Amino acid sequence: MPDPAIVWFRRDLRLTDLPALLAARDRSTRALAVFVLDDALLRPAGSPRIAFLAGCLRALDADLGGRLLLLHGDPVEVIPQLAHSINADSVHVSADFGPYGTQRDDAVQASLAAAGVPLIRTGSPYAVTPGRISTKAGTPYKVFTSYRRGWLDHGWRSPAATTADSLAWLDPAELPPLAGALRCSALGALPGIGDERDGPALPPPGEAAALRRWRTFRDERLTGYDTHRDRPDRDATTRLSPHLKFGCIHPRTVLHDLRESPSSAASVLRSELAWRDFYADVLFHRPDTARRNYNPRFDAMRYDAGPDAEAAFDSWREGRTGYPIVDAGMRQLLGEGWMHNRVRMITASFLTKDLHLPWWRGARHFMKHLVDGDLASNQHGWQWTAGCGTDAAPYFRVFNPVTQGERFDPDGDYVRRWVPELRHIDGKAVHRPWARGAAAPLFSVNGPVSADMPVSVGTPGYADTSAYPSPIVDHAEERVVALARFGEIR
Ligand SMILES: Cc1cc2nc3c(=O)[nH]c(=O)nc-3n(C[C@H](O)[C@H](O)[C@H](O)COP(=O)(O)OP(=O)(O)OC[C@H]3O[C@@H](n4cnc5c(N)ncnc54)[C@H](O)[C@@H]3O)c2cc1C
Structure with missing residues (x-):
């Protein structure tokens, strides 16, 4: 034998x-x-x-x-x-x-x-192995759109024809005793692994669950993915990320199923999977970027520090910034171990550009709580949003958490789901709780403010929402600070 x-x-x-x-x-x-x-x-x-x-x-x-x-x-x-x-x-x-x-x-x-x-x-774990494709000059891709072109041109293999019966599996019970060996039935006894009862509600784990999730999505919700994928209030994305993280399904299986489809939805989903491969490729060529800025100019960026910055960081982590879409996202992270992509960008932008804190602090918090926590996608998703990564958003693009909320959660359902203190506010008004009931202009200590501008605790606009914090910073002011600091390192 x-x-x-x-x-x-x-x-x-x-x-x-x-x-x-x-x-x-x-x-x-x-x-x-x-x-x-x-x-x-x-x-x-x-x-x-x-x-x-x-x-x-x-x-x-x-x-x-x-x-x-x-x-x-x-x-x-x-x-x-x-x-x-x-x-x-x-x-x-x-x-x-x-x-x-x-x-x-x-x-x-x-x-x-x-x-x-x-x-x-x-x-x-990728459709196109990291390091496999490069620019015409033979250098690693730095820009997603060119990478995606190369990725599509290269293509991927058909799924491998394997099953549980591909091999005869040895029974571990018949092996000689081994140090550190245990069976799955003993997993629960290991510290940190066993007790999942108090944690967030997790998706069903394993290969069968992943395939079921993908096939149901493909058959019932793929049409519309391109138009609705940015809407956190809808169940409009595949939610495959935890399964892809642990390889319960391979992206090739998904791409293979999409091969015949010329639809825009299929094409957008292919692109999203290309982002996953792109970031793995970037990290492969630049392993240092797991911890350091991809763009070294950002090494000179000034960040906030001290007790106020720490208090702001805690408010962000706990979902108590006073900006409803940010708080909804941060509470979804704690509640589900997952956050919608659009809201990941909004919350990451808020930490780096409104609170002026380093991206790696937010990335570490995400990595701790995300079930799909993946070093390449997470660190580079953060770096992209912070402006120091590949193919970065122009430095002057600072997400406005109020208008982003109104645009992508237009009925306010996502915020009401995760921020119970605001459930009594109907429709998209939930994104501006400070403006509630303000027939006349609200007044802050510094004089009249518009409905765009958050006001401090105790102002009349907060009468109905007293359990919900007032905004910890003024987005308009912090945007100016962020642009000035970007200006210093350009
Ligand atoms: C700050 C930040 C941190 C992130 N951290 C992670 C992370 O730790 N792990 C992770 O898997 N994704 C991460 N992403 C990417 C993205 O948010 C998630 O992959 C997506 O929300 C997962 O939901 P889904 O499976 O329903 O996505 P779908 O929209 O259904 O997309 C299908 C798959 O494509 C891939 N994908 C989609 N968007 C991206 C993207 N922007 N970058 C890389 N891959 C993508 C994922 O594998 C995803 O499962 C991060 C994005 C940002 C902005």
Whole structure:
């Protein structure tokens, strides 16, 4: 009988359309399925993402007939130990292109190689692998629109024909005892993983749930995606991001289903998936941008600091800025572990341009709470909004949280869903609670203000909304400050 292969699952928690299974089958008919609980990755993730991951692992284990082995430890140690203990022929993975994953895999590969076992990387979590395409000059793309052209020209493979039956899976119960080994049934006992009851309501985890979500969206809501995807008050986007994050579905599966469709909705969805690949490509070429400004001019940017800045940061995190769309988004993040894309941009703009705080503080908060928290998409989504990233919005574009709310949540339903203090305000007036009932101009301490301008606590306009905070800053004033600071570094 040939020595067994090891299939080491990471961000590919599925069995269909998984090229690594084909590569494993080329070398052996039998395989051991393993996932490593690596503290280096678990530590920065908040409990919603870990709970979702645990759910995906349980689903994968069930699909494997209860044959998923979990190892708790450093992959650089536990994978070579496992390979040694079962006399493995080879170890198979989908390649990882993130800064940590690349280094980890290189170290595992070197350690396995010393024992004569190859680490075989097949496929990746992306439609077009990071680093695969470049500009005509051979340089990495810096602008999304040109990247998307190259990405479409390059194209992607058809889904790989794999299932749970592609390999005969070894039963971990029959293996010799291994340090750090556990079964999915014991996951709940691990600190930080077990108790998901008090956390946000999470989407159903696992491959079957991801495929169901995608097919329902494709059949019932794809038409209209292009026109409604910017509306946080509607369920108008795929909500596939947590599933894509953990590879419960591969983007290639989605793109394959869209292949025949000339519709504008299909084309816009393809573009969104291209953004995901683009940011992975950018991070692959510039791993430093996980922490540092893509545009180094921004290293000289002046940020606010001190007790007032900290208080403002807390108000932003808690959804108590007094700007309804910002607060709704920040509360959706805490309530669901997810936030609508338009509102991610509005809240990120507010932190960086109205509160003058560094993007990485907001990015860290997002990474902690997002179930779909993904280093490339998150850090570069933040950098784009802050103006220091690739293909950035022009520096003078500062999102106005009031007009953005009125435009993209035109009936105010999204705000009322997440900000109960404002539920008694009908329609889009909810985006300007300070203007309520103001037949005559409101007055702040500094004189007359317009309905555009927030007023301070205790003004008559707040009589009906006293539980809701007044705006912590005046957007019009902070916009001027933001532009002045951009001017200093241009
Ligand atoms: C500040 C900020 C932080 C973000 N952080 C993350 C993150 O941590 N993880 C994450 O997956 N996305 C992130 N995004 C991108 C985007 O907001 C989410 O992918 C999207 O809201 C997920 O919802 P959906 O699956 O319904 O999207 P859909 O509109 O249905 O799009 C389908 C898929 O395309 C991809 N996609 C869509 N928009 C983008 C985008 N702007 N950038 C990259 N990929 C995109 C996602 O994989 C998404 O699931 C961030 C955006 C911003 C502005």
